Amino acid sequence: MDASVQTKTHNLAKGDTLLAVDNVSLSFGGVKAITDVSFDIKKGEIRAIIGPNGAGKTSMLNVINGFYHPQQGRITFKGETRQKMRPYVAASQGIARTFQNVALFKGMTTLDNIMAGRTLKMNTGFFWQLWRHGPAMREEVEHRHIVEEIIDFLEIQAIRKTPVGKLPYGLQKRVELGRALAMEPELLLLDEPMAGMNLEEKEDMSRFIIDVNTQYGTTIALIEHDISVVMDLSDRVVVLEYGRKIADGTPNQVKNDQTVIDAYLGVPH
Amino acid sequence: MHVLYMVLIDPFVQMVSAPDLFIQTIWEGLVAGVLYALIALGFVLIFKASGVFNFAQGMMVVFAGLTLIAFQDMGLPAIVALAASIGVMYLLAFSIERVVLRPLVNQPDIILFMATFGITYLLIGFGEMIFGGEPKEVNTKAFWLPQGSIEFPVLGGFVQMQKIDIAAAIIAGLMIAALAFFFQKTRIGRALRAVADSHKAALSVGISLNQIWVIVWFAAGIVALVAGIMWGARSNVSFALQVVALKALPVLILGGFTSIPGAIIGGLIIGVGEKLGEFYWGPLMGGGIESWLAYFIALGFLLFRPQGLFGDKIIERI
Numbered sequence: 374m375d376a377s378v379q380t381k382t383h384n385l386a387k388g389d390t391l392l393a394v395d396n397v398s399l400s401f402g403g404v405k406a407i408t409d410v411s412f413d414i415k416k417g418e419i420r421a422i423i424g425p426n427g428a429g430k431t432s433m434l435n436v437i438n439g440f441y442h443p444q445q446g447r448i449t450f451k452g453e454t455r456q457k458m459r460p461y462v463a464a465s466q467g468i469a470r471t472f473q474n475v476a477l478f479k480g481m482t483t484l485d486n487i488m489a490g491r492t493l494k495m496n497t498g499f500f501w502q503l504w505r506h507g508p509a510m511r512e513e514v515e516h517r518h519i520v521e522e523i524i525d526f527l528e529i530q531a532i533r534k535t536p537v538g539k540l541p542y543g544l545q546k547r548v549e550l551g552r553a554l555a556m557e558p559e560l561l562l563l564d565e566p567m568a569g570m571n572l573e574e575k576e577d578m579s580r581f582i583i584d585v586n587t588q589y590g591t592t593i594a595l596i597e598h599d600i601s602v603v604m605d606l607s608d609r610v611v612v613l614e615y616g617r618k619i620a621d622g623t624p625n626q627v628k629n630d631q632t633v634i635d636a637y638l639g640v641p642h
Numbered sequence: 643m644h645v646l647y648m649v650l651i652d653p654f655v656q657m658v659s660a661p662d663l664f665i666q667t668i669w670e671g672l673v674a675g676v677l678y679a680l681i682a683l684g685f686v687l688i689f690k691a692s693g694v695f696n697f698a699q700g701m702m703v704v705f706a707g708l709t710l711i712a713f714q715d716m717g718l719p720a721i722v723a724l725a726a727s728i729g730v731m732y733l734l735a736f737s738i739e740r741v742v743l744r745p746l747v748n749q750p751d752i753i754l755f756m757a758t759f760g761i762t763y764l765l766i767g768f769g770e771m772i773f774g775g776e777p778k779e780v781n782t783k784a785f786w787l788p789q790g791s792i793e794f795p796v797l798g799g800f801v802q803m804q805k806i807d808i809a810a811a812i813i814a815g816l817m818i819a820a821l822a823f824f825f826q827k828t829r830i831g832r833a834l835r836a837v838a839d840s841h842k843a844a845l846s847v848g849i850s851l852n853q854i855w856v857i858v859w860f861a862a863g864i865v866a867l868v869a870g871i872m873w874g875a876r877s878n879v880s881f882a883l884q885v886v887a888l889k890a891l892p893v894l895i896l897g898g899f900t901s902i903p904g905a906i907i908g909g910l911i912i913g914v915g916e917k918l919g920e921f922y923w924g925p926l927m928g929g930g931i932e933s934w935l936a937y938f939i940a941l942g943f944l945l946f947r948p949q950g951l952f953g954d955k956i957i958e959r960i
Contacts, residue, residue: 460848461845461848464846464847469846472842476842477840480835480838481836512829513829552847
C-alpha cells in the first residue's frame with residue numbers, strides 16, 4: 374500500500390477519534406435536513422446511525438463523504454478539520470461507502486465493479502494505460518489478486534463474470550460492499566446494507582460486516598432500520614429525528630432512552 | 643404491374659447481369675460507411691462516458707481538419723502539424739470541460755445536449771473567423787497516404803479502388819480496435835464505463851469526473867481529426883461537412899448509442915444501403931435518394947429494435 378497516504382493513520386490507535394462531526398447543519402432551500410448535529414466515530418468501532426424515515430441519516434452520510442456540503446459545522450477526519458468534504462478527497466483519504474438504493478455500474482461485471490474500487494490504488498499514467506503492457510499490465514495483475522481475495526471473502530466467486538444488472542438485489546448489495554472493500558477503506562459507510570433482504574441474507578451480511586470489522590480492523594458507520602440487527606452489531610448508536618440528534622450511546626442506553634422510544638412509537642397527545 | 647416490376651425485380655436483374663458494377667457499388671458504400679462509422683465513433687465515445695449526445699461532433703471533424711490544414715499551410719512538416727493539431731484538440735477538450743461541462747454537473751442530460759449546440763455554433767463562428775469560409779484540401783502527400791487507384795478484374799468486368807480509401811479503411815479499423823481494447827481492459831477504460839453508469843458511485847470510489855471528461859472529449863477529438871484527414875484527402879474540408887456528419891445519427895440508431903462495434907457495423911450498413919439504393923432504385927424516384935435513405939432505414943429500425951443492433955437493452959426493474 375502507498376506509504377505516503379497511510380502515514381497519518383498509523384498514529385491513530387484503536388479507540389481514538391477517527392471522524393468527528395461538529396455542529397453540522399444542512400438545509401436545502403427552506404428545508405432543514407440536519408440541524409446542529411455533533412457526534413464522533415472512534416477507530417475500530419461499529420457505529421450505527423438510526424432514526425425514523427426522513428431523520429437525516431443518509432444526508433449525514435452524504436455530508437461525511439462530501440456529496441453534500443453543510444452550511445455550518447466542521448468535519449474532522451484523521452485529525453484534519455474541514456469545513457466540507459469533497460468526494461475525491463474523502464475517497465483518497467480512506468472513506469468508502471455503499472448506497473441505499475444500490476449504485477453499481479450496471480453494465481459491468483462483478484469483477485470490473487470491484488476492480489473499479491481499486492481506481493485510486495492504481496497509478497500508472499494515461500500513456501502507459503494506452504500501451505497497457507509493462508507497468509500497466511503488471512499493476513492490473515497485482516490488483517486482480519486483491520480483488521479475488523475480496524471475492525472469496527464475500528463468497529461471490531460464481532458471479533464473477535456476470536453483469537451486475539442481472540443479479541438479484543441481495544447479491545448486488547454484496548457486490549457493492551465488495552467494491553467499497555476494494556478501496557481498503559479506514560472508514561466504511563453503509564447505507565441500509567440490509568434493506569430489502571430476507572432473514573438469511575441479513576445474517577450473511579451481518580457476518581460480513583463483523584468480519585470486516587474484526588479481520589481488517591475497518592471502522593464502520595452504518596444506517597439500519599432493523600433494530601435487532603443494530604443492537605447486535607454496533608458498539609455505539611446515534612439517534613436522529615427530524616435532523617436533530619436525540620440520543621447517543623451504547624445500544625442498551627439508547628434502547629431505554631425515553632426520547633428514542635417516543636420518536637419511534639409516537640407520543641400520546 | 644410495371645412499377646412493381648421496376649421496384650422488386652429489375653434492380654436485382656441488373657445486379658446479376660453486371661456483377662462488377664454491383665461489387666463496385668458495394669465498395670463505394672463501404673468507403674462511405676467507414677467515414678460514417680468514424681464520425682459515429684466520436685459520438686459513441688462521449689455518449690458512453692457521459693450520456694450526452696454531442697451535437698458538436700460533426701463540427702469537431704471540420705474544426706480538426708481545418709486546424710491541420712492551417713498548420714500545414716504555415717509550412718510545418720506533416721508530423722509537427724499533426725502533433726500540433728492533436729495539441730489543439732486537447733486544448734479544446736480541456737476548455738470544454740472547464741467552461742461548459744463542469745458548471746453543468748448533475749444537470750439533466752437535455753441541458754448538456756443543448757450546451758453541445760452552443761459548442762457547435764461557437765466552433766462555426768470561431769472557425770470561420772480563423773480559417774475563413776472556403777473549402778480547403780488536405781495535403782495528402784505529406785502524410786504518406788497512397789494516391790491513385792488499383793483495378794482488378796471481377797467476373798468479366800473491372801472494379802476500381804482508390805488506394806486512399808483502402809488506407810482509410812485500415813486506419814479506421816486499427817483505431818477502432820485500439821479504442822475497444824482501451825475501453826474494455828484498462829483502468830481508465832473501466833473508469834470511463836463507470837462514469838457512464840453512475841456518477842455518484844463513480845465519485846464514491848474516487849474517480850474524477852473532470853479528468854474522465856477531458857480524456858473522453860480528447861479521444862473524440864482525435865477520432866474527429868482522423869475522420870477530418872480521411873475526408874479531406876478524398877474531397878475538401880468545408881463547413882458543409884458537418885451536415886454530412888449528421889448521417890452519424892441514423893448510424894447510431896442502427897448500431898446502438900453505446901456500442902463501438904455497433905457504430906462500425908451501423909456505419910457500413912448505412913453506407914452500403916445508401917449507395918445500393920441510389921444506384922439501383924434512385925433512378926425510379928428521380929435520383930437523390932442518398933440524402934434521405936439513411937434516415938428512412940433508421941426509422942424502420944426504431945420501430946422494431948429501438949436499442950439498435952448492439953445497444954444495451956434497457957431493462958427497468960419495476
